[in-house]
Amino acid sequence: MTQSVDHFALLPLYAAAGTALLILLAEVTAGRRAVVLGAALLGAAATAVCAGVVAGQGERSTFCLGPDCSWVATPLAGLAAVVFAGLTAGVLALSVPTLRLGAAPAGEFCFLLACSMTGGVTVAYAGDLITLIVGLETLTLPLYVLVGLRRFAPRERVTTAGASAAVTFFLISVVSTALALLGAALLYAATGALHLSSLGGDAAARALAELGLSVQDLGGQGVGAPATLATVGAALLVVGFGFKVAAVPLHAWAPATYDGAPVPVAAYLSTASKLGGVVALAAVVPQLDTGWLVAVLAVLTMTVGNLVALRQTRMVRLLAWSSIAQAGYILAPLAAGGAGVQAALAYAVFFVVLEFVAFGALVALRRPAADGGEIADYRGAGRRAPWRGAALVLAFAGLAGLPPGLAGLFAKVTIVDVLIDTGWAWLAGVVALNAVIALAYYVRAAAVLYAPESPAGVRSRVAPSVAAAVALGAAVAVLVGLAPQLIFNALSP
Known part of the structure; x- marks a missing residue:
């Protein structure tokens, strides 16, 4: 059987991989930081344009054997590729002040970021498990180096934390990759299928039929063993x-890694890397009977993330635990299978945009090459820098689902609506409860930005009673807004 190759469908991959090569050439020939950064930004823009052009042509596939294809170019995949390219360009822009100080070599930094973007594009268009896993590893591997890639740091603690964060990230990633590869091998052994379109349904039965086996050949036990x-x-x-x-x-790596990495790299970890995982899960979960497993993971993830976030005193660690909780919200609709994929992906795109805005505000509020700092360090920052403080508050409000970031509330209501419609009402209740818990730390962090500045040498905190009262009032407002929708959906036939 002849394998077809559609080079037009591969344009986003060519542009992303070409960006990495262009950066290498710029580093070797020019050796100037501005030229290297310009090449990286140009390549990211070209990747986004190519993804948009391919998406405009509808669905296209390549590397096909019969009906199964290893590269599937859909409009949704094009959107994911555009987001990956946009996040890459955004992180490059956030990193300019740090690179000017020489805190990291510009050539290596941009090259690794472009390689990671190439992995993200591969994940977006993957049509089989091999391509998907290779794309995820290509997305992740450069980040091990980026986390600890520093020539110097303002404080010795940051240098030590960066090395420790990189090692922690690497070790846990190796374990997770081994689990994923073992799972893929077992699936292949049971079904004989690697393409995502062939994983679901009666794949085990089809595999037996292709081998010429029947129910009787298995001693009357049907396809139980496969x-x-x-x-x-x-x-x-x-x-x-x-x-x-x-x-x-497999969550404990995130807070330590985010806090030990340069803040722009932490932004990429919290957005692009997470988006890659969501796209991968959205590709495989609807094909597999793993609804209850995904539901349990979602409950544990959102609950652990929110409860631990309540006790955080460092800003980046707060965002890290918050992103863990947000991952639980994203996983929840995937428990419903294919019916929840659109809601999960929409929420994921919404989350990565707001998360990136939050990290961008942190970079703007801190000195170049500084770490995220303590939450108390941001006391009064909203008064000193109104626009930057407002951006951070808007990101917090969106993630919490509070005005003016009502898009966050609508996104959570969409998830709740999908879960109730598909028979997962109890999981919808857990999502709503966790959304209320999260209000406490989002309100506390936002209140610090506009709290009166303490006298020199005195570190104070927003009164817990004030933060709790504001959070309680916001929680009541959210519950009042959600109650009619929940009751209506619960009573609907």
């Missing part, structure tokens, strides 16, 4: 991919 093997493989694959979104139990 089905059990496929179930175990699916579970391992989901848990392995869960690492990319920092889902429990």
Whole structure:
């Protein structure tokens, strides 16, 4: 059987990989930081344009054998590729002040970021498990180096933390990759399928039929043995991919890694890397019978993330635990299978945009090459820098679902609506409860920005009673807004 190749569908990949090569050439020939950064930004823009052009042509596929294809160019994949390219360009822009200080070599930094973008594009268009896993690893591997890539740091603690964060990230990632590969191997052994379109349904039965076996050949036990093997493989694959979104139990790396990495790199980890994991999970979960496993992971992830975030005193760690909780919200609709994929992806795009705005505000409020600092360090920052403080508050409000960031509330209501419509009402209740818990730390962090500045040498905090009262009032408002929708959906036939 002849394999077809559509080079037009591969344009986004060519542009992303070409960006990495262009950066290498710019570094070797010019050796100037401005030229290297310009090449990286030009390549990211070209990747976004190519993804948009391909998406405008509808669905296209390549590397096909029969009906199954390893590269599937859909409009949704094009949107994901555009987001990856946009996040890459944004992180490059945030990194300019740090690179000017020489805190990291510009050539290596931009090259690694472009390689990671190439992995993200590959994940977006992947049509089989091999391409998907290779794309995820290409997205993640450069980040191990970026986390600890510094020539010097303002404080010795940051240098030590960066090295420790990189090692922690690497070790847990190796474990998760091993789980994902083992899961993929078991799925292949049970079903004989690697393409995502062939994983679901009666894949085990089809695999037996292709081998000329029948129910009687298995001693009257039907396809029980292959089905059990496929179930175990699916579970391992989901848990392995869960690492990319920092889902429990492979979540502990995120706070330490985010806090030890340069803030722009932490922004990329919290957005692009997480988006890659969401796209991978959205590609495999609807094809596999893992609804209850995903539901349990979602409950644990959002609950652990929110409860631990309540006790954080460092700003980046607060955002890290918050992003873990947000990953739980994203996982929740995936428990409903294909019916929840659109809601999960929409929420994921919404989340990465607001998360990036939050990290961008942190970079703007801190000195170049400084770490995220303590939450108390931002006391009065909104008064000193009104626009930057307002951007951070807007990001917090959007993530919490409070005015003026009502898009966050609508996104959570959409998830709740999908869960109720598909028979997961109890999971919808858990999502609503966790959304209320999260209000406490978002309100506390936002209140610090506009609290009166303390006298020199005195560090004070926003009164817990004030933060709790504001959070309680906001929670009541959210519940009042959600109650009619929840009651209506629960009583609807």
